[in-house]
Amino acid sequence: MDSARAADGQRRVAADQWDIDGWHILSSEAEKAPFDAAESVYETLVKQFPPIGKFWRSYAEHLTREQPNNHEAIVSLYDRAVKNAPTSIELWRSYLAYVSARAAEIPGSKHESDAIVVHERAVKYAGLDLSAHPLWTHYIEFVKKQTMLSDSQRRDALRRVYQRAVRTPMHNLDVFWRDYTTFEQTSNTNKEIGRTHLAENQPKNIDARAEYRARKTRREGLTLTALPVPPRGRAKESSQAQQWRRFIMHERSNPSSLAENDLHERVVHAFESALAPMHRYPDFWIEYMSYVHGTFSLEMERNAAKGYDKDSHSNGNANFTKRMADALKPILERALKALPHSVALHAQANWLYTRIGEPAKGVAALDALCKTHPSPLAYVHLMKAIRKHDGRDAARKVFGRARKDPKGTHPSVYVAAALMEFSVNKDSKVARNVFEFGLKNFAKNAVIATEYVNWLWGTGDLEYARVVLKKVMPDAKGTPAEVRRLWERWTDLEELIGDASTVDSVEAMWKESGVGRPETVVNEVLRRTRFLGFEGFTENELGAVSGIRTGTSDKSASASTGGGGRRDPRTGRRVGSSAGNKDNVGNGPSQRREDGQGSVLKVAIDMLQRMAAALPPVAAPPPAPDVLFRMIENTPELFLDTPAGRSTGGGPRKGKDGLGSKKRKSEDLTHVTGSGGMGIGAPDVFRARQAAKQARTR
Template identity: 25%
Template sequence: MESPIASEVRSPALDQPSQVNSAETTPTAGTPQQQQGLANGADPAKKPESGDGLDQRIAEDPYDADAWLTMLNDAEKEGDVARVRDVYERFLKVYPTSSRYWIQYAEFELKHHHFTEVEAIFQRCLRSVLSVDLWKFYLNYIRRINTGPESKEIITKAYDFVLQYVGLDKDSGPIWSDYLFFLKSGQVQNTWEEQQKMDAMRRVYQKAVCIPHSNVENIWRDYDSFENGLNKLTAKKFLQERSAGYMTARMMLKELRKLTDGINKNLLPRPVKWTERELHQLEQWKRYIRWEKSNPLNFEDPAALSARVAWTYKQALLSMRFYPEIWFEAANYFTEIGRADEAVGLLKNACEIMPRSFLLHFAYAELEEGRKNFKESRAAFETLVKNLTDKIDDMNTKVNEEVKAAKAALQAEQQLLEGGGSNKKVRDIEEVDGEMREREREELKKRTKELQQYEKLARKEVEEMIKGCGIAWIMFMQFVRRTEGTSQWRQVFSRARRSNGCPYQVYIAAALMEYHCTKDPSIAGKVFELGYKSFSDEAEYVDQYLDFLIKLNDDSNARALFERALINMSPEKARPLWEKFSDYENKYGDLAAITKVEKRCREVYPNDSVLDRFAARYGYNDLRVIEEMDMGASIRKNIHVPALTDFASDFPPPPTVDLDNAARPGRRPLMEPVHPDLYPRPDFGMWNSYRVYPDMIRKPPPVSAAKDREMNNPQAGDLEPSTHLGRDRERERDGQDVEMRGSPGPGP
């Protein structure tokens, strides 16, 4: 069917602008730029800018939504048509899938009666932006400008055209209802026209009731009334034919709403930063696509299912514009259903949107290679390599300039602190006290450290980009080898070596391609040696080189390479090489060589376990008998053996003396000397002497009493001599005490 955009949309009304009142511009479902800016992450607290400030922000970040919306708002306030057009054109070049702003652009032109420009806008955006709001705006425009005798046919074709593109959308219910109302309200002149009208309405009803959209229940009730109003006998037949489809659509509408409620179609797409919000949106879309692929509407016709899935992918790409995986999955699906041309078009468009995407360029090149379009495949690789090398140049230039400027600023401040610089600044610095000067020095050190950290991170990003460029060169070489031959891929390798994006992996790939494809180990060895000149400090490169020499049984060169590599690497960096060479000697060398290598390993890594190294030596590949059977490695992994310090909690802690508290303020140390003023000594002259009275002296018991005790206690006589000796000594001490104390004094 011919599109009504270019032909049917035109009518005599286009030549009579007075028929369209500027106050009757078609309303849209859009919101002001400010509200849309909030929806797209704009900062409402940011102070508005204008002119060069906004242009500078957009130059630094082309996807600065807040700057764009402010610029659009300012341009419309100025009222300069040329200025507004320029801003909209620039904006829609960055956001070509934003239906809201296509509508606003068309409204602006319509307000100024620029109907040719409005139709040009529709030509540019309708087929690529499958938005219900945009297509509704188009329908309103068609109905408003077509009021002549041929308007009915034009509007009917416009409705069919619109529903062909967005009729599957769950929000398309109002369009279906409007179409039915338009058909129902049409005037007929005879029975034939009446029959044509009924057939057209039945056709639309039968399509609408089998699609899960917002008005499906209302349309079903209207359809029921429509059929029963025409003929109750045929109504049962027609309704029964569509009843199952309607019930499925009504039930699936609930599931569809659950799946799509979390999808925000109003976000302005921008390059992915992998935020939580972005990942959530991606997962929501992928879940929705999986649901559509599962054929929830029970289509018996594969074409109907594929049409709905393809439409869902196109919907997803409007907001998931910068997600390579969605483009890849969509192209893969189109290829599976036999629509390879559409798949190629999708991937080609995606490569233009994301010029440094490895996934999309490789997929596009492979698809074209499978179609024998080698020229297009090679162009894809050439484009990717160029984009990556240009990006590396830009990144290096930016980092160098920023670091150079920052270092110059820090050096100038350092000179001021040290007393250099202009006289005025020196006087200002001299007026600062020493403490302030020290704080300035510390701040300067902190900023210097931050600059070093920034430079380190920036260089790391450049290295990652270089690695990416390396895989592009490798895939390029492999493609050229498959399609053009050996000499051509060697030319690609020569270009890669001279580029700024050639990591060591490119040399490894080239050497192994020479070995496996040309069957010439000497050339492969030369490539490895060529790469060693630039990457002798890369352990992985040397490891691959060693593997190659070992496979060739070139043990002398392998040992020589090992010794050369150790000179350029630290022990930790060279550990994989030690392990590889130790394993090689253990498998293929004699005991003297094995012992020598082990001795050197112990010298380089003195903290390594001798037992573990021995067990590793007496294993082979995945056979680790010593570890498993003699050391119980697999069991020990699953059992927690507490460390020695863990047992300390099983016993109470020993008593301790709190020596620290002895020195607590307000408490005197135990050995502090006695001060005579604080602690007065007693006057011993005032004390009474101790006297012993006669009744205080213990007298020995009578002999008869002692005998009676011995008779009553026979065991007493069995006392050991030491016991008697102890008693005698007690008596002697008592007597000595009496003698020392002297005779008792006179009684009172």
């Protein structure tokens, strides 16, 4: 492609591989060029955006136009396409048009049966989409024209397709039901048979229409045709990802009370639909793989509950593992290809490969990651995986590779290797040598020194731990937090085995270094006295030190961590637990205002988190936090101070003369004090007037 526009597209994608406009320019120019010149561009497009069906469709249709007799290459290309973009309606329509035309060339040939297989694949992978009606229409029309079937066989096949179509939530369901009704009324010699089939399927068609409306609402705002790009921190991309997550969560909640198999198909289709625009988001792949694996785990638990014994049902277990492997392996392969740099995804793939009985593939995936996108974390996971699969010597070779790789060598790799030698290989001498080697290559590094000291502490060699600390300190290298942990470890060690002079000496050096010192002496004493979540101060004393109401804020922290938090040294109760300080709970907005602006925001954040956790998932963009906080801060303390409260009689009302109307006051009083005295019920005007009339007659 020698056009100036194509050159501009090439320049743009070379400068930024995620330049969407540049890729669209290349796609349009490729369609105009001869196929031989455009083929490399098509391959680049589908490699960059595998789940985008329109690129695959252009590629296949271009090949079909210029090489119409090359059937094998065309079918092979279409098969590649639908494996990568299984939910693309336009791609499946193109594929169905091709196989149907080919079957029509030689009626009754094998091409007809091949076309039926392709139609079945189309409705299996994309038939649940709301816009799948063209696929079902094409399938129905193709069955009507089949020559390999007798009239009765064609009628039965057509009935099966119609019945599946009218039960599927999608556009044009009323058209399918009308056509199916006509089919049953005209194709049966016995009218009663047709009425029976219609009566059986009408409730399912009604359910499908209701589900269609619900799913249409849930999918509002979702972008289905956006080119998949990795997360770039843009608000629009983040919002779209959140909407897809909520949509999948809602589908998994089974709002329509579907049967288990139907629900599984619906959730899988939701994941596949989401992975078209979210192809470069690792969490979507991990959730998808976890869901599929979870369905098999649930089946295994059910079999165990029925009393099936794994040892006595080896053939059944083998079949079960094979089914799980067949379901997971295609997803794993696509995920690793989509995100070849993701350590988390490769580690999860290794975990799943071991579950399906193919641990070698998991090790191979991590090994490929270390070759193409090396990192210290990737080497750590490869060492662990290969130690379990290939043994000690193979893991040591990986450690050697990491040390020689500029992108892989790091103190964390030495720490992982040393701990593996000690805990798995039971070789403390080699573990010590690895730590020493790490300290030599990363002189005075705070991370490896801290882990080395912790290891020595665990083995009981406290004297040598002191030697290591003296080698490294006070010139340890690392972030302030890393260096602080090392200082804290040294002071704890001297408190344990030293005397007052050694403790004071370490404290003096720490103070002189000025790195990570506690802000006050009280904080330092609290740090030294803390143990396993117990605090040296009571809950109220901690609140006084921090300047916040611990009865509210610490309770929120405890709730958010599932009952964790600090413990009162006298009672052993967790700080902020339900049995905590009751004097600070339920004092209302006026108490929160007295605690200062920071406390108000802390309480507001906690209340919002609990409120959000209780709400059902909705497909709507979240409100701006600053607007929400402003509304909360401006909320009146009492209901009668709100506009709604004033409108129901809580505030003064004035009549035309400025003094108010007696009749209106009587009604307002009845409204506020009546209905149980709550002031929020609907006013009974008739009873109020009758009561006033009786009072006057008395």
